[in-house]
Amino acid sequence: MLEFKLVKVRKPDDVNTVLGQSHFIKSVEDLYECLVGNVPGIKFGVAFAESSGACKIRSEGNDPDLKKLAEENALEIGCGHSFIIFMREAYPINVLNAIKGIPEVCNIYCASANPLEVVVAETESGRGIMGVIDGLKPKGIENAEDIAWRGKFLRTIGYKR
16 A cells, blocks of 8 residues: 655744755764764754664754754654754755765755655555655746846855855
8 A cells, every 4th residue: 555645844934954865874973974064153953764673763963953853854754764954054055065975865855945845655664755845836937127136135145246
């Protein structure tokens, strides 16, 4: 039997998320080291769903609230070998390539500050992530005013000169 579920990721609007899949119990430690080593001052919590042995949610972080949020969301998603990172004081662009470079990281499903839903498939043996719904449906094609706003925004947050 196969059942599909939609799991809404719960988080404050100002928190960025990275959702991915890894394959080894030490992933949580490697993700911790990656995050603190790449962005001084980053605040984060990370949780990893172990899918063999004790099958526990393993977690690390330097912000107790974000760590708890990651634990709760990882448990709700409940997919083996998945990990979720919540961060402040950094953007996913600051850490994404470093995360992808961790040897046991297999896949990144999304990196976003948007509202996020996870499409989960469940069988008798477990659960797996089929995909994500990241943000809202497009409302149209950008015009000149929208292009100008985008350029100004990127300069405001320091990504363009």
